Amino acid sequence: MDLRVREDFPILRIEVNDHPLIYFDNAATTQRPVQVINAIREFYENLNANVHRGIHYLSREASELYEGAHETLAKFINADFEEVIFTSNTTESINLAAWGWALHHLKMGDRIVTTVMEHHSNMLPWRTVAELTGAKVVYADVDNKGMPKMGELESLVDDRTKIVAISGMSNVTGAIPDVERAIKAAHQVGAVVVLDGAQMVPHMPVDVRKLDADFLAFSGHKMLGPTGTGALYGRKDLLEEMRPAKPGGGTIRDVTLKGVEWAELPWKHEGGTPNIAGGIGLAKAAEYLMKIGMERVREHEKELTRMGLKLLSELEGIILYGPMDVDRRGGIITFNVKGMDPHMVGALLDAQGIAVRTGLHCAHPLHRRLGAEDGTIRASFYLYNTEEEVERFVQVLELIVKGRW
Numbered sequence: 001m002d003l004r005v006r007e008d009f010p011i012l013r014i015e016v017n018d019h020p021l022i023y024f025d026n027a028a029t030t031q032r033p034v035q036v037i038n039a040i041r042e043f044y045e046n047l048n049a050n051v052h053r054g055i056h057y058l059s060r061e062a063s064e065l066y067e068g069a070h071e072t073l074a075k076f077i078n079a080d081f082e083e084v085i086f087t088s089n090t091t092e093s094i095n096l097a098a099w100g101w102a103l104h105h106l107k108m109g110d111r112i113v114t115t116v117m118e119h120h121s122n123m124l125p126w127r128t129v130a131e132l133t134g135a136k137v138v139y140a141d142v143d144n145k146g147m148p149k150m151g152e153l154e155s156l157v158d159d160r161t162k163i164v165a166i167s168g169m170s171n172v173t174g175a176i177p178d179v180e181r182a183i184k185a186a187h188q189v190g191a192v193v194v195l196d197g198a199q200m201v202p203h204m205p206v207d208v209r210k211l212d213a214d215f216l217a218f219s220g221h222k223m224l225g226p227t228g229t230g231a232l233y234g235r236k237d238l239l240e241e242m243r244p245a246k247p248g249g250g251t252i253r254d255v256t257l258k259g260v261e262w263a264e265l266p267w268k269h270e271g272g273t274p275n276i277a278g279g280i281g282l283a284k285a286a287e288y289l290m291k292i293g294m295e296r297v298r299e300h301e302k303e304l305t306r307m308g309l310k311l312l313s314e315l316e317g318i319i320l321y322g323p324m325d326v327d328r329r330g331g332i333i334t335f336n337v338k339g340m341d342p343h344m345v346g347a348l349l350d351a352q353g354i355a356v357r358t359g360l361h362c363a364h365p366l367h368r369r370l371g372a373e374d375g376t377i378r379a380s381f382y383l384y385n386t387e388e389e390v391e392r393f394v395q396v397l398e399l400i401v402k403g404r405w
């Protein structure tokens, strides 16, 4: 990766605890380039108005920009404009599919097949909808590296299955399951696949047509966009039959006291005044990533991960989680230091300016399954991280392991 990308990210110049910041918490949220920050500022300074509600100049301009942002996001994942609904994050996106589609299509005895690997946001919405409809959630196990057992998942998918919900990349281990296999198994029985793309879409090329995905949820703030942004891709026919999970202003063509005629896609599913500036900022982030190229982002993260895994596996006292093959793993290194509390390790790294995540990462069942009930330490990379940062991180960790702190 061209190191000049770092110049686009003002926050990377700061010092933390008298050390240059090393930001390795990208799986939680990424940093924003000036292009995104400026797009938001320009909107508020020059074009701010509500969308789709006024005929005045500012409203027209804001509406055009906001619609253009949907076009850009659609291009980013190779979808059509009508198929991309803006949300506030992955959690909201999955909940839209759950409350708008699943609630009205599931019945007693139906199945939702998912995996032990999932983030709570791709687990709890399904459990809640299942409780209300009488459907059952069943889980494919993971192997000792945290990778879902795809054979087991395939055998769980039967003619009672209406939904298969699986993540494109684990936020804990970085494991990249063979989602194509899950999609194929689901489609053989006429089930709908919901892909949790929170860690997938920001870090690798994603083409919803090639994947043959039905729903794909992702977060803007994990791909250089503003917080409070995300999207739900849905196949057009599914979005058309889906009920608005947030009915209200903006979602209708006409309302009488007896009935309602819904607006066209995607607006039917975007209830209320949206996060207009956020959506515009998110489109800038997608443009930025497309200019760099998602293949390059993926390759860069693979290099850093390969290097980090090698260096860490040479250190004594480190327990590594997740697959070692970087073709099946994203830019995430999760580990523990034997005999040390993960939060303590995180605090010692922080004292050296290194930001990592510690704890259970909203995936308690997976941590239990991996025997890491007390949590783990997660270093997660993005396009602006460097080999030098990985080296320094490992050096600091070596001192921690050897008890020199």
Ligand SMILES: Cc1ncc(COP(=O)(O)O)c(C=O)c1O
Residues within 6 Å of the ligand: 027, 028, 089, 090, 091, 092, 119, 121, 122, 167, 169, 170, 171, 196, 198, 199, 219, 230
């Ligand atoms: C795999 C995965 N799914 C879902 C989410 C939820 O994302 P958000 O908090 O943006 O809704 C995350 C966030 O870390 C995640 O990593």
